[in-house]
Amino acid sequence: WSLCSARFSLPAVTSVVSLPRRWIGILALYTVHKGQFSCPGGGLLHSYLLVLLVLLASIICALSALVYVSMQGTISNPGPRKSLPKLLYTRLLLYLPEFIWAVVGAVWVSDSSVRCEKTVINVIIGTVIASWVIIIFTIIGVVIVFDPLGGKKTFYLTDSLNRNLESSQSGQLLYNVKNTATRVWEKRIRLLCCCIVQDDDHRVAFTSIAELFRTYFSDTDLVPSDIAAGLTLLHQEQDKMESCPKEPEEVLCHSPSSLVTDDLDIELENAAHYMLFAAAAYGWPYYIYTNPFTALCKLNGDCCGNRPTDSDITGSDRHNFHFGSILKITGLQYRDFIHISFHNKIYEIPFFVALDHKKEAIVVAVRGTLSFEDILTDLSADCEDLTLEDVLENGFVHKGITQAASYIYRKLINDGILNQAFTIAPEYKLVVVGHSLGGGTASILAIMLRNSFPTLRCYAFSPPGGLLSKSLADYTKHFIVSVIVGKDLVARLSMPNMEDLKRRIVRIVANCNRPKYQILLRGCWYEVFGGDPDNFPTELDGRNQDALTQPLLAEESLMVHRSPSYNALEDESHSNSPPQYPHLYLPGKIIHIVEESNSRRLCSSDIKYTARWSNETVFSSILISPKMITDHMPDVVLKALNSLSQEHGPCISC
Numbered sequence: 001w002s003l004c005s006a007r008f009s010l011p012a013v014t015s016v017v018s019l020p021r022r023w024i025g026i027l028a029l030y031t032v033h034k035g036q037f038s039c040p041g042g043g044l045l046h047s048y049l050l051v052l053l054v055l056l057a058s059i060i061c062a063l064s065a066l067v068y069v070s071m072q073g074t075i076s077n078p079g080p081r082k083s084l085p086k087l088l089y090t091r092l093l094l095y096l097p098e099f100i101w102a103v104v105g106a107v108w109v110s111d112s113s114v115r116c117e118k119t120v121i122n123v124i125i126g127t128v129i130a131s132w133v134i135i136i137f138t139i140i141g142v143v144i145v146f147d148p149l150g151g152k153k154t155f156y157l158t159d160s161l162n163r164n165l166e167s168s169q170s171g172q173l174l175y176n177v178k179n180t181a182t183r184v185w186e187k188r189i190r191l192l193c194c195c196i197v198q199d200d201d202h203r204v205a206f207t208s209i210a211e212l213f214r215t216y217f218s219d220t221d222l223v224p225s226d227i228a229a230g231l232t233l234l235h236q237e238q239d240k241m242e243s244c245p246k247e248p249e250e251v252l253c254h255s256p257s258s259l260v261t262d263d264l265d266i267e268l269e270n271a272a273h274y275m276l277f278a279a280a281a282y283g284w285p286y287y288i289y290t291n292p293f294t295a296l297c298k299l300n301g302d303c304c305g306n307r308p309t310d311s312d313i314t315g316s317d318r319h320n321f322h323f324g325s326i327l328k329i330t331g332l333q334y335r336d337f338i339h340i341s342f343h344n345k346i347y348e349i350p351f352f353v354a355l356d357h358k359k360e361a362i363v364v365a366v367r368g369t370l371s372f373e374d375i376l377t378d379l380s381a382d383c384e385d386l387t388l389e390d391v392l393e394n395g396f397v398h399k400g401i402t403q404a405a406s407y408i409y410r411k412l413i414n415d416g417i418l419n420q421a422f423t424i425a426p427e428y429k430l431v432v433v434g435h436s437l438g439g440g441t442a443s444i445l446a447i448m449l450r451n452s453f454p455t456l457r458c459y460a461f462s463p464p465g466g467l468l469s470k471s472l473a474d475y476t477k478h479f480i481v482s483v484i485v486g487k488d489l490v491a492r493l494s495m496p497n498m499e500d501l502k503r504r505i506v507r508i509v510a511n512c513n514r515p516k517y518q519i520l521l522r523g524c525w526y527e528v529f530g531g532d533p534d535n536f537p538t539e540l541d542g543r544n545q546d547a548l549t550q551p552l553l554a555e556e557s558l559m560v561h562r563s564p565s566y567n568a569l570e571d572e573s574h575s576n577s578p579p580q581y582p583h584l585y586l587p588g589k590i591i592h593i594v595e596e597s598n599s600r601r602l603c604s605s606d607i608k609y610t611a612r613w614s615n616e617t618v619f620s621s622i623l624i625s626p627k628m629i630t631d632h633m634p635d636v637v638l639k640a641l642n643s644l645s646q647e648h649g650p651c652i653s654c
Contacts, residue, residue: 015063022130023056029123039116044108045124048101052127055097062091071517075226076510095138102131148184181218185210196372201346205400209379216495220502222509229516230505232523235624236533237508243533267591268611271483272641273359274459278435279634280329281352281367283322283342287329290635299324312339312417326352338362338421341411346373347380347403349441353417355424361431362421366408366445368436368634377404378437381466381495383582388448395469396582397444401437405444412449432458435634436490439463443480443587447472450479458588459483462632465619466494466584473585473616480588484614485640486595486631487623495581501622527626585616592618593640609640 030049066087072080105128109121189206196202222230279286288295299321313323322342327334332354340352350367369378380400412418422428430453434442439460444467446458458480468476484491512519522534592614595607622628630636 019056019060019063022127023053023060025123026053026056026127029120033117033120040113044104045116045120048105048108048124052101052105055094055101059091059094059098062087062094066091071515073515074513075229075516095135098131099135102128102135105131148180178214178218181214182207182210185213193372193376202376205346205376205380208382208399209376212379212381212495216498216502220506222505225516225520226509227505229512229519229523230509231624232519232526233508233512234504236523236526238624240533264591264611264613267481268641269645270359270457271459271461271481271591272638272645274363274431274433275435275461275483275634275638275641276330277354277356277363277365278368278433278438278459278461279638280326281350281365281434281438282370282634283350283367284325285370286634287325295325298328314339314341314343330354332356338424339411339417344371344373346376347400348407349374349377349404349437351408351411351438353412353421355421355428356431359431360425360428362418362425362428364408364412364430364432364442364445366432366434366438366441368434368438374437377401378464383584386444386447386472388451395472396584397469397472398440398464398467398584401440401464401467402444404437404441405448408441408445409448413452430456432456433461434463435461435637436463436632439482440467440587443467443476443482446480447476457481460587461634461637462488462491463586464490464494465492465497465586468585468587469582470585473587476588482586482588482590483593483637483641484586484590484619485593485637487625487628488631489622489628490632491586492619492622494584496583497620497622499581500620586619590614590616590619593644607643609643611644 026049030053066084069081069084069087105124109125109128186206189209190198193202193206284295284299287299291298323340326332326337326340336355336357338353338355342350344350352365354363354365355361356363367374369375377400380398380403382399383396384399384402386395386397386402418430430449432442432446432449434440440463442458443460443463446456449456456479458476460480460482462484463482467473482491525531526534590613591611593609593611596610625631
């Protein structure tokens with residue numbers, strides 16, 4: 001089951017609060033009409049209400065006991081909750097008479113011979129409907145929380161296999177368990193992607209992603225509520241560390257020279273300009289998102305016009321909304337576009353090529369994640385070798401994004417798109433831009449094009465963190481600039497970072513001495529209303545430094561023995577990770593933009609930003625924050641860049 005015994009406190013409290021009101025209402029109905037059940041069908045009604053009152057009282061008692069027991073102990077100490085399964089099965093057994101009585105009520109309501117008061121009949125109908133709704137939602141909940149893998153996780157490289165089975169039997173059993181887990185994840189992914197047409201590429205991607213999820217989740221005994229509690233605790237711990245004063249040496253290391261500052265100002269101005277192209281690649285969804293009240297009116301004139309003949313447009317753009325939005329966002333003319341592709345499949349993402357007369361550049365803008373196919377491209381996170389002629393710094397790259405870059409490279413070179421552009425503007429330079437998935441694709445595309453276009457520049461906005469190996473990341477510092485805002489999650493996403501996050505969640509959850517419901521309630525209050533981070537007592541308090549290097553028994557109970565993450569618990573260093581996940585980094589030189597104020601408001605209009613050159617080690621750990629998602633959004637990135645470019649604009653012009 002994808003549930004633990006501490007998880008029942010909050011939903012059971014909801015039921016305990018709602019059921020008494022239903023019980024009181026039925027009791028009031030019975031009391032008011034007592035002695036007035038002489039109508040046709042009244043005898044059955046009298047018996048129905050009496051049994052229903054007793055049944056609801058039994059359910060309320062069972063749920064109250066369930067709430068009390070589930071609130072005992074901690075996440076890693078289920079001992080005080082050992083009686084909960086009996087209470088839970090008692091509650092489940094009560095569903096049988098509840099179901100029977102719901103059927104009886106439905107039969108009574110549908111009986112045309114019943115001639116009781118209309119008020120009584122309406123109340124019985126409401127009771128019957130409520131009973132059926134509860135039963136249906138319970139069945140749906142059971143289906144959702146059922147884990148097809150069940151106890152198979154415990155076979156994952158456990159000592160008992162080596163002790164009790166021959167090596168060949170052990171290997172075969174382990175293979176079968178892994179194969180079953182992969183098939184389960186593959187079915188889940190297929191179900192989520194049931195609305196898209198599936199071909200061979202999709203089937204390969206499903207298997208690859210299923211292997212990824214199976215590997216990541218196979219060695220933990222965490223349920224979703226454990227993860228939520230861990231993220232809440234990590235966020236508060238992180239805020240406590242950020243509130244501590246910095247060491248003088250740390251402050252001095254972030255004081256750049258004037259030469260570096262001038263270079264930063266120029267790159268910020270360029271980035272603000274090219275971010276418009278990266279945002280425009282999203283088409284009408286971005287334009288309507290940023291202009292919710294006026295976008296449709298502004299696009300109305302363009303959507304009814306003829307499609308331009310000067311531009312080479314492929315893919316579906318019904319009503320010309322995408323192209324009209326690109327024109328509005330970039331401010332370019334029809335004739336400035338060389339090629340526009342709205343074609344979207346797995347590993348094949350939309351892009352456009354346009355002439356930027358202001359910067360005298362041919363811009364290749366690649367769209368970010370906007371469809372299920374794009375998500376599958378993102379999640380195809382296996383590593384593969386990138387082999388290029390005359391480039392010595394070959395290394396590992398993100399498989400899915402590399403295939404997307406190869407698709408665009410073939411279009412640009414084999415279809416003669418770039419040749420056509422440079423025939424029109426031979427003196428212009430080539431610039432490749434993109435946001436999110438588009439930023440990662442633009443970076444690898446720039447590596448592929450570098451030999452043919454030595455003056456090429458690439459601006460990657462919020463690219464995925466697990467993109468290039470160290471050698472390739474260093475190679476790209478000469479022609480790629482990555483722009484990251486705040487605590488952007490995507491810029492820190494890589495498999496080693498996800499493994500590190502899993503280890504941190506296991507450690508902080510296992511060592512917290514508070515019940516889960518207290519952690520979640522306090523965490524919700526902190527996320528919504530702010531305040532001081534809670535100082536939850538942990539088992540780490542009072543332990544000496546040597547003892548901290550070994551996993552506690554509580555941590556061991558949440559990890560499968562001999563798994564990569566279990567072994568990694570003994571290593572507190574963020575620089576080490578399981579060997580099956582090689583370290584991949586952000587591309588090029590990195591500009592990190594952060595807010596000056598520590599305001600926790602999500603919708604503050606008065607935000608000031610600062611920017612500085614950073615390095616890839618700053619993004620070697622995932623930061624938990626309400627803004628970890630919003631900082632990734634293209635409108636937030638564009639707003640931050642515009643704010644900084646306007647602030648430094650006079651200096652650049654001087």
